[in-house]
Amino acid sequence: MPVETESGNGRGYLTERGWRSWAFTLDHKRIGAMYLWSTIVFFLIGGVFALLLRLELLSPQAKYFSNHTYNVFFTLHGSMMIFLFIIPAIPSGLGNFFVPLHIGARDVAFPRLNLASYWVFAAGFLVIIGSLVAPMDTGWTFYTPYSAKSAAAVTTLSLGIFLIGMSSILTGLNFLVTIHKMRAPGMTWHRLPLFIWGMYATSIIQVVATPVVGVTFLLLAAERLLGVGFFDPSKGGDPVLFQHFFWFYSHPVVYVMILPAMGIVSEVIPVFSRKPIFGYDAIAYSSLAIAFIGFLVWGHHMFTSGMSPLANAIFSFLTFFVAVPTAVKVFNWIATLYKGSITFESPMLYALTFIFLFIVGGLTGPFLGALATNVQLHDTYFVVAHFHYTMMGGTVMGFFAGLHYWFPKMTGKMLNEKVARAAWALVFVGFNVTFFTMFIHVENVISTIGSAVLAAGILLMCWNFLQGLRKGAPAPANPWRALTLEWKAASPPDTENFHEIPVVTEWPYGYGTPKA
Amino acid sequence: MDNVHAFGAASGQAARVDGVFLLILVIGVFFFFLTQGMLIYFAVKYRRRLPDRDNETPTITGNPLFEFLWILIPSLVVVAIFYYGWRVYTDQRIPVAGATEVHVNARQWMYEIKYPDGRTAINEIRVPAGKPVKFILSATDVLHGFYLPDFRVKMDMIPGRVTTLWVQPDRPGSYQIYCTVYCGTGHSNMLARLVVMPQREYAEWVEHGGREGGEHEPLAVRGERIVKNAGCLNCHAVEGKEKIGPNFRGLYGSKVPLEDGKSVTADEEFLRESIVDPGAKVVKGYPNVMPTFKATLPREDTDAVVEYLKTLK
Helix, strand or coil: CCCCCCCCCCCECCCCCCHHHHHCCCCHHHHHHHHHHHHHHHHHHHHHHHHHHHHHCCCCCCCCCCHHHHHHHHHHHHHHHHHHHHHHHHHHHHHHHHHHHHHCCCCCCCHHHHHHHHHHHHHHHHHHHHHHHCCCCCCCCCCCCHHHHCCCCHHHHHHHHHHHHHHHHHHHHHHHHHHHHCCCCCCCHHHCCHHHHHHHHHHHHHHHHHHHHHHHHHHHHHHHHHCCCCCCHHHCCCHHHHHHHHHHHHCHHHHHHHHHHHHHHHHHHHHHHCCCCCCHHHHHHHHHHHHHHHCCCHHHHCCCCCCCHHHHHHHHHHHHCCHHHHHHHHHHHHHHHCCCCECCCHHHHHHHHHHHHHHHHHHCHHHHHCHHHHHHHCCCHHHHHHHHHHHHHHHHHHHHHHHHHHHHHHHCECCCHHHHHHHHHHHHHHHHHHHHHHHCCCCHHHHHHHHHHHHHHHHHHHHHHHHHHHHCCECCCCCCCCCCHHHHCCCCCECCECCCCCCCCCCCCCCCCCCC | CCCCCCCCCCCHHHHHHHHHHHHHHHHHHHHHHHHHHHHHHHHHHCECCCCCCCCCCCCCCCCHHHHHHHHHHHHHHHHHHHHHHHHHHHHHHCCCCCCEEEEEEEECCEEEEECCCCCEEECEEEEECCCCEEEEEEECCCCEEEEEHHHCEEEEECECCCEEEEECCCCCEEEEEECCCCCCCCHHHCEEEEEEECHHHHHHHHHCCCCCCCCCCCHHHHHHHHHHHCCHHHCCCCCCCCCCCCCCCCCCCCEEEECCCCEEECCHHHHHHHHHCCCCCCECCCCCCCCCCCCCCCHHHHHHHHHHHHHCC
């Protein structure tokens, strides 16, 4: 497919001004941009809480905060990062922006529903901010009976998360219909960019699993407000039931977090290697496999909760089979590099960092999947380290790769590449110093120093984004010479994306040929 | 394995768990070097050397044999790991007949211990070496955890349910018990110890009524030890910055205002009552959250605690 681009008719999607043009927009790109701004702000706030935790952990004696304040901080760090940043950031932010562009559509299937999903999300985060009048200290998992008895604003926070969940369902539903119905002529399933396959699998999870957590939080609210004892043994309930409900959503949702990031990596690696993606079918179907198996493994969060040894064994067995499609992806990405012509612009640096860190996160998974070692390591720092390697080392690095990759498309400006690489170096070193120490003995001083380096890298990256927005050089339509359809649109794209809906004749990975 | 684990292996079970850990570690290190090695090697070797040579990469879109192999090999590896982990776990979960049974009930923020012969204790479990022990675990208020890192085992303690945990303590020693399920402000101080005693010493200790410190230990000294062991200091500081409850120093003999507006002198009777029935007279400005120690501290222990508090002038 030759790289032909449209010049744009001067009606870039950013042309209109004024708050109404944003608040009432039906443009998927503007809605995506609003999600991105919101989620990045929550990422930074959640990060500040993490830094305060690390500060307190500098010495064993409580120095800066009381026990209760510390507990509030880790709860806010967890629930903000999970519910307000990492779940919506890629699917609702970058996904909204790029799903229609990737498939050659003018917008999502239901633009009004899309806007509604953003405002439900906004209502959700306002309610969550409202809960700070009596900040919660239950941890992000809300385990009963503690959360049912706590005097903090647990009900408010859980209703906020209910709204966030609702927005997530609406977005997922919208994308499923969009991907089924809005593809450009010739865009068959096997010509879809792999980011779309990742988003498709993600959307299935959002639609199927999120209602369960919504109901769970309503039950918790009913328990607190009406005294119904769903989870209270003195009223015939069971606290472990809450854990089943909670993890039935909260395990699959880690794939909502990681699958879109894997999609981004699958886009970036071939572009900067000038090679076709290796094993397209395997990468595409492994996304679906991960989504499917992901529904069957929630019990591995509960191996010490008194479940029967047989149930534990079944959950452990199934858990290990998530590892296989995940490993398949990693092998295919590495094979894509083989005999490539690789350059290391910032999107590629973050994509390679994703693979590097995700391998560490992935290889520490079997320690937690195997029953004998899980019982030992469950509820310890080992899990914290594993989780942060997959979620921050994986998803967040994928998100950063996406932000750098698509920055020219979204803003029409180029980033300062030197600053971007310097920030990457700080992030890479800071991340490993912070989190690798957690696998072995917790070397708190080293870990805290690492977190400061990591924070410096992220701040430098954000400063670079702002500088790029203000005075970046104008971006050409296709600075990376990529073949997916968003690069045929102008930078930034016009409101209707394409003057003419493109006709697709090939898959988008024909790199290394005279055409691209 | 001591460089991998912060805790030594205190039983045969623990050593078997370490075996599983070691196997996964070896497999993990192998795949780490394989994948990271290829990642870094390819990235360096196939970096673009000449700016205009980027259109000459070969068109390789996949290889069915490779796909088959990297589905098959990881599948076999994970099934093997699953099987080994499952076997070791199953052995660990089946209690051996004739185990000593110890009831442990958790509440915010202590472990209440009850032995079959009716003895009670707080935050300290004593068992004879070489005999299997079964812990019968329950919780009063919220979820708690019972983690014995030296034995590589852990079990949640759940209100309304009874869970069990079984260990074979071979080596005498004192082993840390941690609460691993977040249970509120005092969670990080919710600690206990499993003291494994040589069988003779244990028998002697039981014969002396499970008392420590000998017959002639001064009451106040004994009281101080109980205050430390029973977790009082999780909520009460002796002096300095206040925790959840009132500070101890200077309490005895002072005039304390109560929630109901009255006030009372903190004499022996008030201190004793506050231990066995803390809700009877709640000091103004403090939450009524202290559990009763009526069932867990024998009368002479409460007296000892009161004597100790009297020394804190």
